[in-house]
Amino acid sequence: xxxxxxxxxxxxxxxxxxxxxxxxxxxxxxxxxxxxxxxxxxxxxxxxxxxxxxxxxxxxxxxxxxxxxxxxxxxxxxxxxxxxxxxxxxxxxxxxxxxxxxxxxxxxxxxxxxxxxxxxxxxxxxxxxxxxxxxxxxxxxxxxxxxxxxxxxxxxxxxxxxxxxxxxxxxxxxxxxxxxxxxxxxxxxxxxxxxxxxxxxxxxxxxxxxxxxxxxxxxxxxxxxxxxxxxxxxxxxxxxxxxxxxxxxxxxxxxxxxxxxxxxxxxxxxxxxxxxxxxxxxxxxxxxxxxxxxxxxxxxxxxxxxxxxxxxxxxxxxxxxxxxxxxxxxxxxxxxxxxxxxxxxxxxxxxxxxxxxxxxxxxxxxxxxxxxxxxxxxxxxxxxxxxxxxxxxxxxxxx
Numbered sequence: 001x002x003x004x005x006x007x008x009x010x011x012x013x014x015x016x017x018x019x020x021x022x023x024x025x026x027x028x029x030x031x032x033x034x035x036x037x038x039x040x041x042x043x044x045x046x047x048x049x050x051x052x053x054x055x056x057x058x059x060x061x062x063x064x065x066x067x068x069x070x071x072x073x074x075x076x077x078x079x080x081x082x083x084x085x086x087x088x089x090x091x092x093x094x095x096x097x098x099x100x101x102x103x104x105x106x107x108x109x110x111x112x113x114x115x116x117x118x119x120x121x122x123x124x125x126x127x128x129x130x131x132x133x134x135x136x137x138x139x140x141x142x143x144x145x146x147x148x149x150x151x152x153x154x155x156x157x158x159x160x161x162x163x164x165x166x167x168x169x170x171x172x173x174x175x176x177x178x179x180x181x182x183x184x185x186x187x188x189x190x191x192x193x194x195x196x197x198x199x200x201x202x203x204x205x206x207x208x209x210x211x212x213x214x215x216x217x218x219x220x221x222x223x224x225x226x227x228x229x230x231x232x233x234x235x236x237x238x239x240x241x242x243x244x245x246x247x248x249x250x251x252x253x254x255x256x257x258x259x260x261x262x263x264x265x266x267x268x269x270x271x272x273x274x275x276x277x278x279x280x281x282x283x284x285x286x287x288x289x290x291x292x293x294x295x296x297x298x299x300x301x302x303x304x305x306x307x308x309x310x311x312x313x314x315x316x317x318x319x320x321x322x323x324x325x326x327x328x329x330x331x332x333x334x335x336x337x338x339x340x341x342x343x344x345x346x347x348x349x350x351x352x353x354x355x356x357x358x359x360x361x362x363x364x365x366x367x368x369x370x371x372x373x374x375x376x377x378x379x380x381x382x383x384x385x386x387x388x389x390x391x392x393x394x395x396x397x398x399x
Contacts, residue, residue, distance in 0.1 A: 015144055017144070017147055017258040017259075017262050018258070018259075019147075019148050019151070019152060020147045020148060020150075020151030020152065021151075021255055021256075021258055023151050023152045023155035023156070024151055024155050025251070025252075025255050026155070026159070026315075027154075027155035027156075027158040027159045027162075028158075028251065029315045029316055030158075030159050030162045030163075031043075031158065031162050031171055032244065032247075032248060032316050032317075032320070033315075033316055033317045033319075034162045034163075034165065035162070035168060035171075036244075036319065037240075037241040037244030037245055037319055037320065038240055038241050038244060039168050039244075040244040040247065040248075041235070041239075041240035041241055041242070041243035041244030041245075041247065042108070042110055042111050042114060042240060043114060043168075043171070043172060044231055044243050044244060044246075044247035045111060045114075045231060045232065045235050045240065045243055046111060046114035046115045046117075046118055046172070047118065048228040048229075048231045048232055049115050049118075049232070050115060050118040050119060050122060051224050051228045052221070052224050052225065052228060052229075052232075053094055053119075053122075054122065054220075054224060055217050055220025055221045055223070055224055056090065056094065056217060056220075056221065057087070057090050057091050057094055057122050057125075064209065064212060064213060064348070065079060065083055065129065065132045075200070077194075077198035077200050078200045078201075078202045078205060079205065080129060080130070080132075080133060080190075081198060081199060081200050081201055082200075082201050082202050082205045082206050082209070083129045083132075083209070084126060084127075084129045085201055085206075086206060086209065086210075087126035087128075087129060088123070088126045091119075091122055091123035091125075091126055092123065094119060094122075095116075095119045095120065095122075095123060098115065098116060098119050099116070110168075113169065113172075114169075114172045117169070117172045117173055117175065117176065118172065118175055120176050121175040121176045121178070121179045122179070124176060124179035124180045124183050125179045125182075125183065126183070127182065127183025127184075127186050127187055128182075128183070128186065130183075130186040130187055130189070130190040131143045131146075131186050133190060133194075134186070134189065134190070134193075135265065135266070135269075139189075139193075142189045143186070145185070146181075146182050146185035146186055146189070147182065149181060149182075149185055150178050150179075150181035150182040150185065151178060153181065154174050154177050154178040154181065157174060157177070158171060158174045161174070212353075218357050218361075220360075222357065222360035222361045222363065222364035223360040223363070223364070223394070225364035225367065225368070229364075229367060229368060229371070230246070230250075230367065230371055230383040230384075230386065230387050231243050231246060231247060231250070233368075233371045233372075233375055233383065234246055234375060234379075234380055234383055237375050237376060238375065238379055238380065242379065242380050244320075245320055245322050245323045245326070245380060246323070246326055246380040246383060246384070248312065248316050248320045248323040248327075249312075249323040249324075249326035249327040249330050249380075249384065250326075250330055252304065252308075252311075252312070252323075252327055252331075253304070253327055253330040253331045253333065253334060254334075254337075256296075256300050256334065257334065257337055257338075259296055259338075260293045260296060260297075260337070260338040260341040260342070261341050263289070263292065263293065263341075264289070264293075264341040264342050264344075264345050267289060267345075268345050270285070271285060271286075271289075271345060271346075271349055272349060275349055286342070286346065289342050290339065290342060293338040293339055293341065293342055294335065294338065294339065296338050297334050297335030297336070297337070297338040297339070298335060300331065300334050301331045301332050301334060301335060304327065304328075304331040305328055305331065308324050308327050308328055308331075309324055312324050312327065322380070325381055326380050326381055326383075326384045327384075329381065329384040329385055329388060330384040330387060330388065332388055333387055333388045333391040333392075336391040336392050336394070336395035336396055337391060337395065339395050339396060340391075340394065340395035343359075343395060343399065344356065355399075358398065359394050359395070359398040359399065360394055362393050362394055362398050363390045363391065363393050363394025363395075363398075364390070364394075366386075366389060366390045366393050366394075367386055367387060367389075367390035370385070370386030370389055370390065371383055371386045373386075374386050
């Protein structure tokens with residue numbers, strides 16, 4: 001399959017995610033500028049804590065469910081409802097767990113509340129299971145509409161709230177509204193196409209999914225560790241304001257990460273079909289995708305390096321000038337993240353789930369070790385270097 005066809009198949013997802021990311025980026029930029037590095041640092045810490053739990057909340061089922069729906073492995077209604085129940089139970093469990101343990105942690109009251117609010121938002125994200133069926137039917141346009149509706153509307157509301165300088169808790173609460181709008185949209189579209197959710201839970205399927213996804217959950221946890229642990233370590237070793245500056249650099253660096261993910265997500269059904277057509281066709285398809293993703297990574301890095309010096313102070317303000325050198329280092333990690341998007345799908349297609357845990361584990365261990373060494377010496381810039389090295393280990397050197 002040519003690069004043109006790949007881009008066409010993933011086009012709607014890319015457009016939807018692009019508009020969502022642009023709207024979200026500028027709303028968060030205004031929030032960071034208006035409320036300052038300290039409160040933005042607290043929000044970034046809260047997002048990092050919830051991100052560390054997200055693989056357990058998601059149960060590593062996203063790609064597995066899409067694969068089963070594409071290959072018609074079992075009843076659609078049984079798969080959808082079983083996974084929906086699993087997601088809701090896991091979200092409720094972690095929400096209750098946080099309510100039980102938060103009082104025993106040495107955290108500020110604001111940070112505790114922010115984390116609680118974001119856990120509630122994660123509970124509403126359980127409706128993403130309906131998007132798996134839509135993607136399996138190549139109805140990416142409908143998923144994109146939901147992304148645009150939820151993100152753009154809430155981003156506009158968030159910017160209006162920042163202009164009014166409302167209490168920061170309302171800014172954090174906007175994440176709940178965004179997740180709720182997206183879930184309502186996906187459920188509405190799914191219901192119109194299929195007649196709604198059939199209450200048909202399967203314990204054998206649930207048990208099978210839990211056994212299958214355990215390596216993916218473990219690898220997801222390790223992946224989030226080497227992607228987000230840097231902000232937690234900076235907060236502990238340097239301070240909350242330093243987290244705010246580092247978060248600005250990482251947010252700019254990561255703003256385009258949706259592109260390789262969307263390209264690979266939209267191409268995954270085709271990848272599975274090519275595998276069944278023969279090794280030569282399959283490898284040619286993989287080569288085309290890898291080439292496209294590598295070019296995206298290098299293009300993004302060179303572009304950001306050219307504009308970083310004026311873009312950061314112009315958008316976020318002079319309080320974030322220290323983010324520029326961090327960004328110039330951090331952006332190169334996107335080359336490896338772009339490659340990793342396809343590697344993750346290849347691992348699933350080849351049924352080599354242990355490869356995911358080994359590679360992500362190597363990235364997590366190297367990131368923590370390098371951060372312990374480099375943050376005391378170089379501060380947030382050292383964390384950026386450690387993150388770049390760990391990305392390369394998990395996505396390239398291990399393989």
